[in-house]
Amino acid sequence: MATKLKKGMLVVRAWLVISESGESFIEEIGKQSIMKRTGLPARDLRALDPVLSYPSSILGRDRAIVVNLEHIRAIITAKEVLLINFNNPLVAQFVQDLQHRIVFDNTNVIPPQQVCGFKATDHSGSEMEETAGATWGSSSLNTHHLSAKNLTKRRALTYNSVDMKNQEIEGEGANSTINVPVAACPKVLPFEFKALEACLESACRCLESETRTLEEEAYPALDELTSKISTLNLEHVRQIKSRLVALSGRVQKVRDELEHLLDDDNDMEEMYLTEKVAARAVDQISTTEEVYVGKHEVDDESVDDHKTGDCSEINTSVEPDIEELEMLLEAYFAQTDGILQKLSDMSEYVDDTEDFINIMLDDKQNQLLQTGVILSAANMILNAGIVIVGLFGMNIHIELFDGKPIQFWETAPAILIKAQWSHVLLVHQLKATNGRTP
Incomplete structure (x- = not known):
């Protein structure tokens, strides 16, 4: 901190x-x-x-x-x-x-002079080496010998893509041209994109590591819960689900932010800091050169200076090519989308496990209800026998009490046997009814 x-x-x-x-x-x-x-x-x-x-x-x-x-x-x-x-x-x-x-x-x-250097030749026959490093506003630009006639060329070098084909950028005079080779040079990412890529890589690596750790812990815990339902296993799965929800939210926020940037070209253009620094430097040079030209150029060149200024304004308004930044963001967007898909699969597995556990619990509950019904039926039949016994225990005079003792031993077992048979028939009827239930 x-x-x-x-x-x-x-x-x-x-x-x-x-x-x-x-x-x-x-x-x-x-x-x-x-x-x-x-x-x-x-x-x-x-x-x-x-x-x-x-x-x-x-x-x-x-x-x-x-x-x-x-x-x-x-x-x-x-x-x-x-x-x-x-x-x-x-x-x-x-x-x-x-x-x-x-x-x-x-x-x-690789030195840009060896890869994609090109020469600018003016009407006097002198050659001027330019490199792709000027694209990112490097210090190799010789700003001490700029003139109004090659200011337009320098602007074009600053803002045009390095993948440009052979073309001629005309300055003052019909013989002043810049020839650019057809071969494209490998563009080196500016510093801000290197740092941004490192930030995205570190964040995605952290999320990927946490996702992998959660996967290694979640799937065995869920499988163990399906084989043995216990309070300890349920608590472990509850903690895993809480971590899963939190991690999914973090990954979703990163993914949404990358998607928002990819959908807005203006936001991506704002991230080209090096090109904006180069543009400010060119504008400053332009202002200085315009003042210098205004003091020293003759009147018959004022028209050409005005044209050069108009061309410069057009070139400085060229928007940067956001393709390389878009490709960089798309790569990490795909990575975060893959991480989110893993978490989504894990969440579905958790939901499936919950459904399976609920089915198992429902089955246990049905078994308990069935056992309760059987016990209730047995209790009812037992109560019926108790009622009969209670009738015989009443203090009233009936002829049965005046009989021989053998009559008591005939009556009591008959009541017990009938109660037992009634219980068996009732249980069989309940099972038959349960088997016919869809």
Whole structure:
């Protein structure tokens, strides 16, 4: 749990910061500093408070992505990841995975000049090397020698897809063209998507592990309950069902959040932080160049400058291609859907076991009712014999009492035999009636 340190009126929390190079360090940052650093409102920061309980959510903002998935409570920017509950063992594992992912990508990346570099040739015959790294706004862009005539080219390089075919982007003059090769270069995921993928993978791995553990415990317990109904087994199954309902709700929330993102293209566009940073840099360069051109260009070039500005505005409004993010989210949506299906199958198995137990209990109840009816019939016949005995025990004078003793021994066994036969006939009649009942 992140610690809180009060310095006057300022509350400072300890955050674990992971940079885009994979380095991590703990930094104490105040709430206002976080809001200024990430551009997030206070309500988004409350969703990351470990003390509060908020549903799973992935929020795309102008300069950051807020991730609240299971044990992951993070703020992702284009350059770093901030974690608040870094003392959690599951979060520690997530940090290691993220650092390993970043280091692996950084050490195994292919230089873009060798894969999909292309040359831009202007009317003077000079060649200008450009790489796919410019797509993500890398520092390799040479911003010190931009001119108004190649500003449009730079905008197109920033926003066009790396899978573009051969095309010509015209700047000032008829001979100024950029030739792009047909071969597509492998696009490297931006930092925010690497971090988002690590968050989704960690959350899905946690849910998958809990589901597997619950499966290993639930199915044997349910089978044991069907073979032997006892208070201990019933209590064990009740606890398993409670855990199953809670876990299903958590998985359903994650699945619904991914489905919501996949259904809304605008939310996915908001998550392209690196492209938005590159767009801001291009806009800033555009503003600087327009001021410079306005001061130094001659009057007869003002028309071409105006056209260049119009083309630049069109290019900066190009929406990012959300296909790669959509594919990333769809993969984990399918994984959460599979986990939810496992939990659904387990829930059906629990329901089937409950139905089977209820049938067994109903059968036991029917047997008890049948036994009760038999005992009631025996009691009725016994009471009939007692009535007859009571009649003979009355203090009245009848001729039977004046007879020989042999008459008593004839009467008493006859009553007992008739009572026994009456009981047997009644039980047989009940069984015959029960056998004919549909």
